[in-house]
Amino acid sequence: MSDKTLTVEFVTPERRVFSGKAISLSARTLEGDLGILVDHAPLLGVLVDGKVSIEGVDGSVQEFEVSGGFISVANNRISVLGESATQ
Amino acid sequence: MGAQLRIYRRRIRSVKATKKITRAMELISASRIVKAQQRVAASTPYANELTRAVSAVATFSNTDHPLTTESTNPKRAAVLIITADRGMAGAYSSSAIKEADGLVITLKERGLEVNTYLVGRKAVNYFKFRNRPIKNSWTGFSDNPTYAHAKTIADELIPAFIADAATDINGVDELHIVYTEFKSMIAQIAMNKRMLPLEVVEAEGPAPAGLLPMYEFEPNAAEVLNALLPRYIESRVYNALLQSAASEHAARRRAMKSATDNADELIKSLTRLANAARQAEITQEISEIVGGADALASASAGSE
Numbered sequence: 001m002s003d004k005t006l007t008v009e010f011v012t013p014e015r016r017v018f019s020g021k022a023i024s025l026s027a028r029t030l031e032g033d034l035g036i037l038v039d040h041a042p043l044l045g046v047l048v049d050g051k052v053s054i055e056g057v058d059g060s061v062q063e064f065e066v067s068g069g070f071i072s073v074a075n076n077r078i079s080v081l082g083e084s085a086t087q
Numbered sequence: 088m089g090a091q092l093r094i095y096r097r098r099i100r101s102v103k104a105t106k107k108i109t110r111a112m113e114l115i116s117a118s119r120i121v122k123a124q125q126r127v128a129a130s131t132p133y134a135n136e137l138t139r140a141v142s143a144v145a146t147f148s149n150t151d152h153p154l155t156t157e158s159t160n161p162k163r164a165a166v167l168i169i170t171a172d173r174g175m176a177g178a179y180s181s182s183a184i185k186e187a188d189g190l191v192i193t194l195k196e197r198g199l200e201v202n203t204y205l206v207g208r209k210a211v212n213y214f215k216f217r218n219r220p221i222k223n224s225w226t227g228f229s230d231n232p233t234y235a236h237a238k239t240i241a242d243e244l245i246p247a248f249i250a251d252a253a254t255d256i257n258g259v260d261e262l263h264i265v266y267t268e269f270k271s272m273i274a275q276i277a278m279n280k281r282m283l284p285l286e287v288v289e290a291e292g293p294a295p296a297g298l299l300p301m302y303e304f305e306p307n308a309a310e311v312l313n314a315l316l317p318r319y320i321e322s323r324v325y326n327a328l329l330q331s332a333a334s335e336h337a338a339r340r341r342a343m344k345s346a347t348d349n350a351d352e353l354i355k356s357l358t359r360l361a362n363a364a365r366q367a368e369i370t371q372e373i374s375e376i377v378g379g380a381d382a383l384a385s386a387s388a389g390s391e
Contacts, residue, residue, distance in 0.1 A: 011133040013234040045305035074300040
């Protein structure tokens, strides 16, 4: 695997939920489950209520319940915008 | 103790009690400003990301969305006024209302009808007292708004905007918001902004380097825009609510500080008056005693 990582920003209107490096992220969009690895094509998607899980660089997995929101991916930078999120 | 002195002492006691209250309110507001500012800061990353996303969609799709379409023949406008629930904040609420009045006049000059939406009990009372029509109002959260509150407000305003103003009495062609921007601890400025139709503006902060990438949209650009724009408006309303809350606390802190200072002044001058009254009483008593003794002395000297 390359030494590239993803930069993830997970924010809700009231706080920043997660911010840091990750190897992969998976979320559920309107069109179904979506997994993102390094060098994913730029994408903007609408999220549905469900889990967002982030695999950190150390291999640990963090899962969040998110209700509504968006995901945008570009240049190995992912921003997840949830309306609300709980760990 | 003489009557005069007793009255002064009573007034001093009452001013002191008031001063304790205003001092406490000043301290409470001071601590809440910090919290309110932190909440503004906490909401910024979301707002920035959202703005980025909206500009990305707007750049790469030429989808027309009802929320960005300017009406050719506007008939009615909605004005959302954000004020405080409680008073004791100086001119905070009244300057927001004044700003709104100015806006309403310019809108009416353009031949638009105006629907008013209010946040905060102060604005509601002002409008009710003057028998002005209120479309809808929300109260009870002006000093501590949450995103859910912003969502409720946006959920009412967006359908009103989408509805056709020509046929629907609730429909509007424009949406303006009047709130108090928190510039700094000492400067808060009431201002109005047009929220709808949307003009997407880049939020401050580092501009994205180079061009935005070619995004793929999931499911498609129109759907993404459909979902994004209402969120964008909610986040703008939320930001306005948070800024206003911070301004409210700052205005209250300043008002309470000057109330405390005034109480200090009042206590000082009342104390001086009370001292003078006490001194006058003593002087009078002495002269009465001296006069009485003199009278007694001259009376007994005469009888001998």
